[in-house]
Amino acid sequence: MAKESEVGVKDYHDPPPADLFNAEELTKWSFYRAIIAEFVATLLFLYITVLTIIGHKSQSDPRYVSDQCSGVGILGIAWAVGGMIFVLVYCTAGISGGHINPAVTFGLFLARKITLPRAVMYIVAQCLGAICGCGLVKAIQKTGRYDYYGGGANELADGYSKGTGLGAEIIGTFVLVYTVFSATDPKRNARDSHVPVLAPLPIGFAVFMVHLATIPITGTGINPARSLGAAVIYGKDKAWDDQWLFWVGPMIGAAIAAIYHQYVLRAGAVKALGSFRSNA
Template sequence: MNSDPCGGVGILGIAWAFGGMIFVLVYCTAGGHINPAVTFGLFLARKVSLIRAVMYMVAQCLGAICGVGLVKAFQKPYYNRYGGGANELNVGYSIGVGLAAEIIGTFVLVYTVFSATDPKRNARDSHVPVLAPLPIGFAVFMVHLATIPITGTGINPARSFGAAVMYNQAKAWDDHWIFWVGPFCGAAIAAFYHQFILRAGAVKALASFRSNPHV
């Protein structure tokens, strides 16, 4: 986004808008894929095939371009005023800080997705009702609060790509790689942590318990 990350609206308002909309979209699409980073994490966890993951990512990017196109068509004064909503590294922050913000922010989001949709956890904690879109929406809300001042909050490569394509100014492309590398790294770490550390730990604990029923 531009040098004024709040765009006169306020960080809290922007964060609520993103978090609330993600909650609605995830709920209405029954967990539909709307973020390449999340799709990538699910692919690494072997929950989505390679072909399906690639097709999802292409559709997500095309959808983002169309969405930004509609905003540009119907709200052009605001679109131009706020730099087309394109993500960019804000003044005072280094590339390293921006990349770290995107990695950590996406890790929080993707790990929340894994936790909220884990069938084994849902079965184990069936006495605690959890509406999966709710924690996912809150994760997006919290990540936006933390990272809007740094990068304008990407954590979704399709959203960043669509805005950059439609705005198509040099500043929208200068650090654009951050909004792909960061989210994909964060998603990979979340997938590894959930599948091979938490899950592996749970499996070992269960095996140990079964082998020693007197514990």
């Protein structure tokens, strides 16, 4: 068994990096099917999570209930978000890769896992899906309830500086994207084939844990499409004032995760230096 494992690792070769632009990709139905899958998945993600947030606030509103702990609480919201990511990644991983997040798409693009056209179209589809998902929530809510409870929009909590909010978004997104790289690493799957890993499970748990930590700070963005969709439909100044935090932070966190995984854990920098020396 050990011998087979060693042979498997020795014979393993990293897949070549994706082309920056592949014109042939644009002629395939699989490309557009993946874009549709990202749109629908992000729509469903926002519909479930924002509806959970507003439902919690209404269930714990002292105007209507005497027990302010009757809502699902932060724990319930985190479970809804993490659980939905698990379900949607499981459903769409074989079609689009199950990104459902512009930060994840950006990180995978930096690591040369996807082409530039695919990255751009994924991000557009994710943002449009998020807007439609939030619009659907507003459409089915009782009159005024969506706006009264903040529309599920991410906002920096009182008492926290913008620097703290930015740091929380960077670290939270780093945890998520780092988990995505680790859970989908083909070399790890080849090396640890005797330990089956269901990739959506650790990804969903990463989202769950990050939400537990950062909901009290920023409401937890770590997904620019999620923050944009809620802000567009809610439309209030506070959501737009802090909107840059939920784009800059996740993109920085995703970039750091991609660099850390590719050039430190996967020794990309050492391999590049070795290749340079051998050529010299």
